[in-house]
Amino acid sequence: MIFMPSSPSATTPTELAVCDCTEAWEPHEHGTRGMYGYHRCRCTPCSEANRAYNREYNKHRPRREMVDADLVRARIGKLRAAGLTVAEIADMCAVNAKVIDFAVKGRNGKKPKMVQASTFRALNAIGFKDIASVEKPAGRKVDGTIPRLQVQSLHSFGWCGREIANRTGINPSTISSLLAGNNITESARAGIDAIFAELHGTTPPLDTAAQRGRATVARNRALANGWTADTATDYEYARYSRAH
Numbered sequence: 001m002i003f004m005p006s007s008p009s010a011t012t013p014t015e016l017a018v019c020d021c022t023e024a025w026e027p028h029e030h031g032t033r034g035m036y037g038y039h040r041c042r043c044t045p046c047s048e049a050n051r052a053y054n055r056e057y058n059k060h061r062p063r064r065e066m067v068d069a070d071l072v073r074a075r076i077g078k079l080r081a082a083g084l085t086v087a088e089i090a091d092m093c094a095v096n097a098k099v100i101d102f103a104v105k106g107r108n109g110k111k112p113k114m115v116q117a118s119t120f121r122a123l124n125a126i127g128f129k130d131i132a133s134v135e136k137p138a139g140r141k142v143d144g145t146i147p148r149l150q151v152q153s154l155h156s157f158g159w160c161g162r163e164i165a166n167r168t169g170i171n172p173s174t175i176s177s178l179l180a181g182n183n184i185t186e187s188a189r190a191g192i193d194a195i196f197a198e199l200h201g202t203t204p205p206l207d208t209a210a211q212r213g214r215a216t217v218a219r220n221r222a223l224a225n226g227w228t229a230d231t232a233t234d235y236e237y238a239r240y241s242r243a244h
Contacts, residue, residue: 017041065117072103072115075123082131083142083186092130093122138187144178147189150196151175152227158204158215168195196232 017039019028028034031045033053079089086104090097103115136142154164161175168191178184184192206212222228 016043066114067117067120069103069112069115072120072123073111075120076100076104079123079126079131081143081145083136083140083189084131084134088134089123089126092126092134095119095122136186138185138190140186141183142186142189144181144183144189146232147184147192147196148178148181149232150192150200151178152222152225153229153232154196154199155218155222156227156229156231157199157202158206158219159199160204160214160218162214163204164192164195164199167199168192200232201229 016030017035019035019039021028021038028038030041030043031049033046033049035041036046036050076086076089080086084092086097086100089095090100099119103112103119106112151161151164155161161179162172165172165175168188170188170191174184174188178188204211204215204218206215
């Protein structure tokens with residue numbers, strides 16, 4: 001047997017690889033993928049047979065179903081906004097945390113364009129009850145998106161940051177920091193979520209001039225920033241902690 005691959009430019013039979021297999025069903029012949037693979041023959045007929053085989057194989061082989069990675073990142077973002085860590089998300093949907101991390105960050109600063117559909121379906125399978133069942137330490141920093149939307153929505157009814165803070169039992173500076181785009185603790189998030197359910201759709205006390213003034217300032221701020229009564233309720237996970 002000739003051990004070096006033959007050349008596509010071979011012109012005589014002595015320059016071609018030959019088959020000396022002793023256990024093959026039949027000798028490998030030129031113009032077949034067997035000659036190309038087993039005996040490394042690179043003559044034109046063998047090369048064409050190999051290309052034809054690969055074309056047919058690629059046409060019929062099972063392909064992984066893929067989805068747009070932006071959809072996956074958006075879903076992960078909603079779950080993170082609901083107060084879940086990447087490790088908790090991975091545990092709840094039975095997907096490796098590295099897979100989730102790769103979908104969000106990519107590798108070497110380059111985010112993937114496509115992600116396996118099975119990962120997307122697993123993330124979508126996480127429901128309100130699953131999220132509500134996760135015990136979160138009160139001091140853990142969580143995403144501030146949902147409570148921020150809730151505070152903004154309450155402003156549209158005239159509830160100012162100080163009133164919300166007083167009724168929630170947190171420092172007014174926490175509300176200011178939240179509206180500035182920062183995250184908050186789980187305990188503060190839970191307090192805002194509860195007060196949002198209680199106050200949404202109601203107006204604050206307007207008995208004194210100071211109360212009326214604060215309510216006016218809150219409504220004007222909401223109007224200037226486009227905050228409406230539906231700012232928070234339109235968000236999918238705005239009320240996840242009250243799932244039942």
